[in-house]
Amino acid sequence: MDINDYIESPFEIKISFNKLLNQYDDLIAADNDFISANARRVLKIAEDNPILRDGFSDFELLKTYESEIEGILQDTFSPLLTNNEIKTASIPFHNFTFNSSERFKSVLKTAGDNYDLQIKNMPTDDKYIFACAIILNICYGYSLNFKRPFFYEIPDANGIIRYYKMLYNADFTEVIPKEHAPKITEEDYNELIDNFENIELWKAKFPPNSYLFKGFVISNIFDITDDQSISNIKSSLIGEEKRKDESFMKNFHSIFQSLLGLKDIQVGFSIYNKSEDTFQRVYGAGMKSYLLNDLETSQCSDVLCEWSYDRLLKEKKYFSISDIRREFEHPERNAPHIQVLHQQGLGSAIIAPIANEEGLMGILEIVSEKPKVLNSINANKLVDVMPFIVSAVERSKNEEENLIEAIIQKECTAIHASVHWKFVEEARNYINEKRNSNETPTFNKIAFDEVYPLYGQMDVKGSSDARNAATQKDLLLQLGYAEKILSSAIKEKELPIFEQIKYEISEFRLDLKENFKVDSEHAITVFLKDEVKPVFQLIYETQNALKESIEDYFNKVDTELDVIYFYRKHYDDTVKLINNNMSSLLDEKQVAAQKMYPHFFERFKTDGVEHNMYIGESITKQESFNLVYLYNLRLWQLQVMCEMENEYYSKQAEYPIALDVASMVLVFNQPLSIRFRMDEKRFDVDGTYNARYEVVKKRVDKAFVKDTKERITKKGKLTIVYSQKQDEEEYLKYIQFLQSKNVLDKDLEFLELEDLQAITGLKALRISILYKDKKDDKTFYTYNDLMETIKA
Structure with a gap:
């Protein structure tokens, strides 16, 4: 060859x-x-x-x-x-x-x-x-x-x-x-x-x-096993997301086997939580802690003896156990860590601290089923690799802390991606000012001028009435159970106090049926907790025949609220599901909207879902804004509101109770300024004139049609509130376009709103939404589509 x-x-x-x-x-x-x-x-x-x-x-x-x-x-x-x-x-x-x-x-x-x-x-x-x-x-x-x-x-x-x-x-x-x-x-x-x-x-x-x-x-x-093993350990620890890989720990075991020249050894890790003085399991594919064994977490004092605790945490030095069985059988040296290692059938071990200048971060555990193969001699080989493990753990801790902060920011104090650049810019200015000046720097105001606002909400219609009705049913149900038990108790033992409590229950029931008031819930809840509960406890102890009924009563009562929470739970669960499902749909649609043109977006969960949007050149940081992008976003908003309604009613039967929703958008045709309120961790309008917009947002959904007692929002209809004639003309184009696409019906109403506090002249367009039995094409039409339709 x-x-x-x-x-x-x-x-x-x-x-x-x-x-x-x-x-x-x-x-x-x-x-x-x-x-x-x-x-x-x-x-x-x-x-x-x-x-x-x-x-x-x-x-x-x-x-x-x-x-x-x-x-x-x-x-x-x-x-x-x-x-x-x-x-x-x-x-x-x-x-x-x-x-x-x-x-x-x-x-x-x-x-x-x-x-x-x-x-x-x-x-x-x-x-x-x-x-x-x-x-x-x-x-x-x-x-x-x-x-x-x-x-x-x-x-x-x-x-x-x-x-x-x-x-x-x-x-x-x-x-x-x-x-x-x-x-x-x-x-x-x-x-x-x-x-x-x-x-x-x-x-x-x-x-x-x-x-x-x-x-x-x-x-x-040349034999470079030691050097290459150290290099492999370093390479293994550098890569991100390695812990999710099934082969990571298998390779890690192999690297340590090469370093120590021992075949049958395994490697484990545990994390040290300083605030709680505990060891915790490291999560990841194939990860194990031999000190914790099957436990998720444990107090250090339950894992280590006093000497080993001081050795690891205070002296930051490793120790080895060359013969675990020998130590286990010695009554004076049978420490907690010896017991747990012996329980797993291990023969020898090296326990090394992963520590930096700030203290212990975790524990490296090298174990073998054979005695004497791991000892204080070959433990010295760890000196060369520990710095890399320490660096990796430091990086992992920083990444975890950053992730935690990111989650907190996302879930609690979200800064939308469209305006994040401004916060980064001001943070850099803050850092530079701090570096270059002896004075305490200030974080400059975060504000955006000349932005156009858009507001929309999908609200549970008659939410107060629905919750009151659920509360009324729960209280009547509980009072009925209580009255039945007292009637049985009176038959067995007539006590005036039983008669008194029963009478009060009857009065509460009658009052609830005929005249439910806002304070009725509180009064009855206090009565059931402070007067009925002690009496039932007495009956439970003195009348054996009613023990089962009393137990059944308390099983139905919520332990935290001390009242039956059945119909109200159905209501609360329904509102929660509406919020979650509609918010998810809105978030999903926002992804496509951001691609059309970047803009600020935030949403809130109330008895429904509200959202704010601001669009303008100051937000994008580019000289690219055109009013067409505003018109496009307004049209998109109407389509999303209609789709949310369709999504809700298509699945209404799956909710615990049937509630109705009503949708509304507020049109404000003048650009305004917004600023980030540091104390509230949210954006708000800036300036006295712009505050009018916020006032309208908070009050408009409760407003009535002028000279009537009819609310401006109505189930099955989309309400568009505005104040200027040019807004009306613009939105009429959108409505006609969406009518042609079978999104909106033909029953358009032109309405005037009653005067709100210090605000007059508001008007509304209200039109029925067309609901579809089947999910069809969810394509969103753009402003250009609208223009093409008008030209045709």
């Missing part, structure tokens, strides 16, 4: 000892007779076997001339060092070796018959370009550093992976251009160094087999 078979390369490779033999030609004239005689010996071998100088590419000839090659390489492969040096002769880009030292043969023999020698980190995909770089260096004098550290991973007798680094000695190689090899110019070189990944370009400049590679290389190999 030819060396060059199945390999595409700019080289035609020939194994040759010519360049080495040339050095022996010079040594014949040496003054030293021994050196001269040895040179003649080597050259005689070459003279008798000219192919060794001329070169060959047939693998079989390596075996044919094995003894002759050994004779030529006797000086470079000293017989005195053959059992010490790990050394081979080889050809670049190939995994085969020849004329290996006895030490290398021994390493391979130990690895087993099934071991396939492979060079790690060999640039498989880049071999061709790697060879071209060699040609540029040797034949054209360019200095291109394309070197990579090559190494072998070879298992030892215990199956532990050991790492061997290869250093090539290429002194005995020649690279010779063939006749048809294109000559590389300066222009070619400049083009090549800017096109590393263009393999076709490299092949054009260096066609396959256009250069002769003649010679051999000597590989000096």
